Amino acid sequence: MYIFKRHKKTKIGIAFGGGGARGYTHLGVIKALEEYNIKASDFSMISGTSVGSIVGAFYASGATYKEMFNIAKNIDLSEIRTSKIPFMPSKTDGIQDVIKRNLGDINIEDLPMPFACIATDLKSTKEIVFRNGNLAKAIAGSCCVPGIFVPVVYGKYNLADGGLRNNIPTNVPKKFGCDYVIGIDVNKYRTYGTDSIKLTDVLPATIRILMQSSSLRGYLTADVMIGPETKKFSSTKAKDDDMMNMIEEGYKETIDKMPQILQLMSKKPLKKKVKQQYLDEEMVINE
Secondary structure (H helix, E strand, C coil): CCCCCCCCCCCEEEEECCCHHHHHHHHHHHHHHHHCCCCHHHCCEEEEECHHHHHHHHHHCCCCHHHHHHHHHCCCHHHHCCCCCCCCCECCHHHHHHHHHHHCCCEHHHCCCCEEEEEEECCCCCEEEECCCEHHHHHHHHCCCECCECCEEECCEEEEECHHHHCCCCHHHHHCCCCEEEEECCCCCCCCCCCCCCHHHHHHHHHHHHHHHHHHHHHHHCCEEECCCCCCCCCCCCCCCHHHHHHHHHHHHHHHHHHHHHHHHCCCCCCCCCCCHHHCCCEEEEC
């Protein structure tokens, strides 16, 4: 097994981005990291948006690639998106059940490693960063794509997909003291539009436009960005071989970026943190 030399005082974060069904790609990233003996415990903070919040929570629980793979391959996506009626959003009970069944009905602060889950509040329009509170509910809110899922009512918030505000939340670990952050973008080709004026085509195109600017923020703060090739995959469904193919794409891209990742992991801590307040103006920390 490869052993890398890490500076013990350096705080490094990792941010798992949103991307719907393309989230399987995150597992390939984790597989590659494990091959180089980089574990979840090597990160001082883990953050995630939408499907990235699901993967991030499992990672923060200490789950390995193999454990996450076994859980993922047994998830029936029809149990997640339950509505069979056109234009009728599904409830997020299926998402919450997956979290509770595998991680327990726990709070975010009960996870072994620091974790932040990002959602968007429809009332205030602000980005909400959950660092405590019910894990399953916060993740469900983070995954609540408009038009696909019914907004999640959680305390004073009406939550929708975190990607509307912060799709690749690399700035969050830095806000909480990390020197450097690795970001993962599982949907770097999100910018295509549509010639159609049908609602079924217009709504996804609109969301992609929103996610484009939201994702750009993640690139501005990342020290290393892992961007696998996922253009040929759908963000709403996965065919029979798609899961394994997406994992392979995530794995290959991470191996390609490994020299940069290892260099980052061995860096000394920053003497002076650079505050990027312009990225935080619309951020609400749920403490």
